[in-house]
Amino acid sequence: MLNESTATELTEDYLARLDAVRPRDLPEDLDLFDEETATRGLRLNKAAYSLKEAEQRELFARDENAWMDQFGLTDKERELMRARDWIGLWRAGMSIYVMVKLSGVTGVPLPEIGRQMRESG
Amino acid sequence: MARVLGGIGASHAPSMEHVYDAGEETRRNEEWEPLFGPFQEVSEWLGELRPDRLVVIYNDHMDEFFLNAYPTFALGVADEYPIADEGFGARPFPPLPGDSRMGWHIARSLVADEFDPTICQELEVDHGVISPLPMVDFSEGDGQWRIPVVPLAVNVILHPLPTPRRCYKLGQALRRAILSYPEDLGVVVVGTGGLSHQLTGPRFGRVTPDWDQEFMRLLAEDPESLCDYKHEDLIKLGGTESVEVVNWLAMRGALPREAKPIVKAYYAHKIMGYGLEAFAAAQ
Numbered sequence: 001m002l003n004e005s006t007a008t009e010l011t012e013d014y015l016a017r018l019d020a021v022r023p024r025d026l027p028e029d030l031d032l033f034d035e036e037t038a039t040r041g042l043r044l045n046k047a048a049y050s051l052k053e054a055e056q057r058e059l060f061a062r063d064e065n066a067w068m069d070q071f072g073l074t075d076k077e078r079e080l081m082r083a084r085d086w087i088g089l090w091r092a093g094m095s096i097y098v099m100v101k102l103s104g105v106t107g108v109p110l111p112e113i114g115r116q117m118r119e120s121g
Numbered sequence: 122m123a124r125v126l127g128g129i130g131a132s133h134a135p136s137m138e139h140v141y142d143a144g145e146e147t148r149r150n151e152e153w154e155p156l157f158g159p160f161q162e163v164s165e166w167l168g169e170l171r172p173d174r175l176v177v178i179y180n181d182h183m184d185e186f187f188l189n190a191y192p193t194f195a196l197g198v199a200d201e202y203p204i205a206d207e208g209f210g211a212r213p214f215p216p217l218p219g220d221s222r223m224g225w226h227i228a229r230s231l232v233a234d235e236f237d238p239t240i241c242q243e244l245e246v247d248h249g250v251i252s253p254l255p256m257v258d259f260s261e262g263d264g265q266w267r268i269p270v271v272p273l274a275v276n277v278i279l280h281p282l283p284t285p286r287r288c289y290k291l292g293q294a295l296r297r298a299i300l301s302y303p304e305d306l307g308v309v310v311v312g313t314g315g316l317s318h319q320l321t322g323p324r325f326g327r328v329t330p331d332w333d334q335e336f337m338r339l340l341a342e343d344p345e346s347l348c349d350y351k352h353e354d355l356i357k358l359g360g361t362e363s364v365e366v367v368n369w370l371a372m373r374g375a376l377p378r379e380a381k382p383i384v385k386a387y388y389a390h391k392i393m394g395y396g397l398e399a400f401a402a403a404q
Contacts, residue, residue, distance in 0.1 A: 021281040023353035029323045030361055034280035038188060049187055051208045096320045096362070097182040097278065100135075101208030114325040114392065121323020 029121055033095055041093020047071040047081075048098035051105055060105045086113045087120040123223075123302035126172050126309050127383075128376045129163060130340065130369035130398040131253035133179065133313040136391070138212060138252045156395050159386030160256035163399045166383065167257055167268075170401075173306040174220055175258065175270045176227070176295065177250050178371045179313040180277045182207070184247035191279045192239035194291065196231070197272040198224030205245035214255070217246060218269040223302060227271060230298030236291055238273070246272055253313055268309075275371065277314070277364045285355070286348035288367040292374020299375070312372025314365025316387075317394035321361060326392040332358040333394040334387055336366060340398065341382045344373045359394070369398075377402050 023032060031037070038045075047068065050056040060067040068078055080088040084106055089099060103110055140153050148157040184205040186192060201216040221242075228240050250272055258268050273295070276282055283291075292310070299308050316333035319325055336359070339347050347370055355364050373380075384399040 020284050020351065023280075023351065023356060026353060026356060030319075030356055031322050032280050032356075032361065033278060038279060042188060045183075045188055049183055052184065052206050054206070054210070057208070090321055095183060095278070097184075100182075104208045110320075114320075117320075117322055117325035119323075 031090070037093045037095075039093070041095065043071050043073050044077055044081075044089060044092055044094040045098050047073060048094060048102045051098075051101040057105050084108055086116045090117070123174075123299050123304060123306040123308055125296055125299055125375060125377075125402050126170055126307045127402050128310045128312070128372045128380065128400040129257065130312050130337075130372055130396065131160075131257075132315055132393065132395045132397070133249050133252040133365075134318075134393055134395070135207075135248055135252065136393065137256075137395075138248055141252075141255055142212065152390075155388040156386065156390070156397070157256065159384055159397050160253075162384045163397065164257050166399060166401075167309065170309070171307070172268060172309040174223060174308045175268050175311055176273060176299070176308060176375070177254070177270050177311045177313065178273045178275060178292070178295075178368045179246075179249035179311075180365055180368060181249055181274050182247055183278070185245045186274070188279065191276060192274065193276045193283055194236065194238040195241055195244070195274040196224060196228050196238040197241050197244045197270075198228055199242055199244055202244055202246045202250075202270065202272060204251060205247040207247050212251065214251060214259070215265065217250070217254070217266055220269045220271060223304075223306075224271045226302050227273075227295065227298040230301055231291075231294055234294040234297060236294050244272060249274070249313055253311070257311075273371075275368055277367060280352075282352055282364060283367070284352070285350050285367050285370055288371040289344065289348050289374040292371035292376075295371070296375040310372045310375040312368040312370070314368045315359065315363050315394070316366060316396040317359035317363045317389075318392055319360030319362060320392070324360065327360055328389045328392065328394040329359055330387065330389040330394055333389070333396055336369075337382075337385060337387065337396055337398050340369060340373050341385075341400070344370065363394075373400075376400055379403070
């Protein structure tokens, strides 16, 4: 067992170290892909990541709902997908790097996604 | 023993692939000459320098690595690296030639030096490697890559990220690895990514040319000063995705302190601050 003062010291030391890797004073309109986002977005990210595979892209084109069924998406997530709500997907934790793959299969180019992003501010 | 002949910092972006793939005329038109002209200079410089290997420090964009197991550093130890399908079908390039023996040597040397990369016997490379690489190392005449590569991937996507200082030190450890390689080979170290860009949120598309050019100046003249920047600083200065510049910093760490830029170009265009900076290391 650690005594209380040692535990406090260790906590302070941890917080000081954390300063090197955790951006903390970012403006609200700058995001990070971190614990919160990655946790929130895992299902969506798995889904869009699958589009690396040609068979998954074919399934998406043929039957989008069947494609979504594979990833245990919530109703809200399915709705965001169907609506091509790029801001919503981003806020729900989808990484831009897999969003680009989704942009490919949906035929929505990055500049259009960008326009939506800008207008969200 | 192997030698470090020089280094190249270069942006990477799908847009560069589209321009390259559209052919010579597009590459040299008014819109793209400011970027592809300098790339041609770097290509000619490399043609004279004739390095035997390229070590390419880059970041993957969820094309090889995914969130199930995301490596902080990952090193290729393969004899070839296929081109990843990023969701649109893979670009029609042959696999990049590798050098497993040098890869394993670097792995041992880095780990002995207390850097512990994920060691990859199979690795598909995405635009982090192959958007800038054809401009400096692809013979369109015979459709072949010329110089074997050793890829070294850095996590710049999933926070917590390795610090800029850690990446610079990784480059220094890479230098020790290269210099201790028993074959007499000339190596050029490439760092890809950046410069300023923001791909998410209301600031989508923002570029910051003043900071980009200051970064390139500091990289040449005072790289240690860049180690004092935190990710938070880089994000505020150049955008969320601009933290990729740590790959340039790692490249710079592999060069001698006195290395000088011999090609330096910057072009802010649309949603990217494109940079290119090639360094010669005196032998």
